[in-house]
Amino acid sequence: MSSLRLFILIVCGVYPCMVLVAEPAVVKTSRDAQQRVVKIYGAGGLSGLEAYQSGFLVSPDGHVATAWSYVLDVEPVVLLDDGRRFEAKIVGFEPALELAVLKIEASELPFFKFEEGPVMQWGDPVLAVSNLFNIATGNEPASVMQGTIASVARLNARKGTYKTPYSGSVFVLDLIANNPGAAGGALVDAAGRLVGMLGKELRDAETGVWLNYAIPASATKTTIGDIIAGRKTTMLDPADQLLPRERSHQPSTLGVVLIPDVLESTPVYIDRVFKDGPAWRAGLLADDLIVLVEGKRVESQRVMRQVFRTLDRRDDVDLTVQRGNEILPITIQP
Numbered sequence: 135m136s137s138l139r140l141f142i143l144i145v146c147g148v149y150p151c152m153v154l155v156a157e158p159a160v161v162k163t164s165r166d167a168q169q170r171v172v173k174i175y176g177a178g179g180l181s182g183l184e185a186y187q188s189g190f191l192v193s194p195d196g197h198v199a200t201a202w203s204y205v206l207d208v209e210p211v212v213l214l215d216d217g218r219r220f221e222a223k224i225v226g227f228e229p230a231l232e233l234a235v236l237k238i239e240a241s242e243l244p245f246f247k248f249e250e251g252p253v254m255q256w257g258d259p260v261l262a263v264s265n266l267f268n269i270a271t272g273n274e275p276a277s278v279m280q281g282t283i284a285s286v287a288r289l290n291a292r293k294g295t296y297k298t299p300y301s302g303s304v305f306v307l308d309l310i311a312n313n314p315g316a317a318g319g320a321l322v323d324a325a326g327r328l329v330g331m332l333g334k335e336l337r338d339a340e341t342g343v344w345l346n347y348a349i350p351a352s353a354t355k356t357t358i359g360d361i362i363a364g365r366k367t368t369m370l371d372p373a374d375q376l377l378p379r380e381r382s383h384q385p386s387t388l389g390v391v392l393i394p395d396v397l398e399s400t401p402v403y404i405d406r407v408f409k410d411g412p413a414w415r416a417g418l419l420a421d422d423l424i425v426l427v428e429g430k431r432v433e434s435q436r437v438m439r440q441v442f443r444t445l446d447r448r449d450d451v452d453l454t455v456q457r458g459n460e461i462l463p464i465t466i467q468p
Contacts, residue, residue, distance in 0.1 A: 155428030160280075163326040164261060168275040169215045169244045172198055173265040174236075187277065188319035188332070189236065190265040191245035196220070196238040197362050199354065201334050202227045202461060207401065207423070212238050217273030222325050226361035227326075229426065229454045229461045232300050232334065233354050237360040246320065246328035248355045254305060254329050258283045262311040262348070264319025264332055275317070281309025289347070304347040305330050307339035311346045312336065314415060321348040376443040383442040383451060388466050389413040399434040410453035416466045417459065 153216055171190050180184030189200030189212070198212060212222045220238035228232035254260075262279040270276050284307045305321065312335050321330035332350030337344050376382075389411020393403045402424040409412050426431055428445065429452070434437035444453060451466045 145184070160261075162179050162320065163324065163419065164263070164278045165275070166244075167261060167263045167322045168278065169322060170246050171215065171263045171265070171267075172211040172316065173268075173270055173275040173276070174198075174200055174205060174210050175213070176205040176228070177207035178205055179349045184268070184314045186268050186315050187266065187317045188266075190318070190320040190328070191243050192235070192248075192358055193241050193362055194241060195243075196240040196243060197225070198236040198238065199221065199331060199357075199358055200234050200236060201331065201415045202229065202319060203334060203365070204236040204456060206234055206236075207456075210236065212236065213238075215273070217277060224431070227431075228326050228357045228361075229463060230300065231302075231349065231354055231357060232461060233357060235351075235358060237270070245294055246322075247359075248351055249327050251465060252323075254283055254286070254323065254350070256283050256285050259324050260305075260307070260309075260329065261324075261460060262307065262316070262319060264311070264316035266311075266313040266316040266319070268315050279309050279311055281307055281311070284308040286306045300333075300349065302349070302353050304333065304349055306348040307348060309346060311348070314345065317398060326407055340349075377446060379443070381446060382448075383447045383468075384439075385442075387412075387447045387468060388451065390418060395435045399436070402432050402438050412466045412468050416464050418453075418455065418464060418466070421457075423456040424453055425456050425461075426452075428452050 138153050158248055159304060171188060173186065174189050175186050183204060185205060187201060187203060187205050189198040192199045200430045205401050206224060210222050211395050212220045220240060222236040224235045225235050253399060263276050265276050283305045286303055289300055289302065289304050311332055316332050317334040319332040320328055321332060328351050330350050333347045333349055388402050389408040390413045391406040393405045404418060404420055404422045406420055407418050424438065426432065427441045428439060430441045432441055453466065455462050455464055
């Protein structure tokens, strides 16, 4: 059955306009999904970088799943469907999935359950729910786009074409879903069940074609559950043993100079990379932002120095860096 039940032709001035009346089932499914989608505001606003994106509630206690991006360089603000505003904490993220989980202090919230549903295939109808273009700035509902799954394919089918660390299967969408602000939004099926998370804007480096896609919920389910349960954390463990400074890693042992540490929470931006040094050989560049060291989140240079004190300078160092809107894993061999 078509998702549109009625067409009414009216006249707007001298031009005909079409008014579409959606079936009640679609309206209810859309509204239920909108109540579970949130608007996220954080870093950005310069050099054409939007300071907003989308997310969706995954627990009644205020856990929000969203796409990991530069917007989360600061602790973000989350707006619910009813207009309530909360400061959020980043409780964990998985760079390989470009996934982050936030937490707000709220309870008894509507949320998406990771239900076992039918396997999604090409041609299946879906709804993409997000705050694309920052249309919903308060208690306005998130935007809803209707379309279908065009195909199910691996994102690394043409390696090096798309600049993203995720290389698993995605739903390629027959709708223009991946616009500014849509990243982290929810993809739901005709029954309103969560089937995926909208990805970030992604452009083919060879052809310039934009890809509209979503990461299947089945790929994020376990990671989100582990983060909520505390089994997967990016926080520094206070029980980690600190090594003497002469035995532990420092920026100098990796061959980098950071920007001046003049703020209470100065981010870990690289100012210079010494030619032929370990970081240079690993591919680090000036202006890269280090976000993870050995899987631990380093939101400031102070925290990074603490993590370095737990690493023997003879050992390799695994970093996750943000370069523009890319998230890149890099291993430095001293």
